[in-house]
Amino acid sequence: MKEDNGCPGCSGTEFAPTHVKDVVRCKTCGGIISRPGKVVPAVATLLFVKDKMKGGCEHPRYFDFTYRSEAHGDATRVHGWYDPADGMVVQYG
Numbered sequence: 890m891k892e893d894n895g896c897p898g899c900s901g902t903e904f905a906p907t908h909v910k911d912v913v914r915c916k917t918c919g920g921i922i923s924r925p926g927k928v929v930p931a932v933a934t935l936l937f938v939k940d941k942m943k944g945g946c947e948h949p950r951y952f953d954f955t956y957r958s959e960a961h962g963d964a965t966r967v968h969g970w971y972d973p974a975d976g977m978v979v980q981y982g
């Protein structure tokens with residue numbers, strides 16, 4: 890799959906689909922992103938990235954989602970780096 894917009898993490902342009910609609914994985918850096926202009930269910934973020942922070946990890950991966958908050962229904966963008974080993978967030982933004 891090719892996207893017009895590159896990966897926000899590494900500018901790669903080759904993506905593989907995931908089992909979540911409109912969420913793709915960058916073939917270059919392994920980052921997971923929602924496709925440009927798409928709002929994904931909040932549950933999609935929880936499949937890959939836990940809402941817990943830790944200090945650091947050796948090989949973090951990028952994430953960038955626009956998801957619809959279950960609480961208010963607003964579209965919210967969340968992005969940063971997470972540890973693929975345990976899904977915990979290493980850094981936001």
Ligand SMILES: [Zn+2]
Binds near residue numbers: 897898899915
């Ligand atoms: Zn990438």
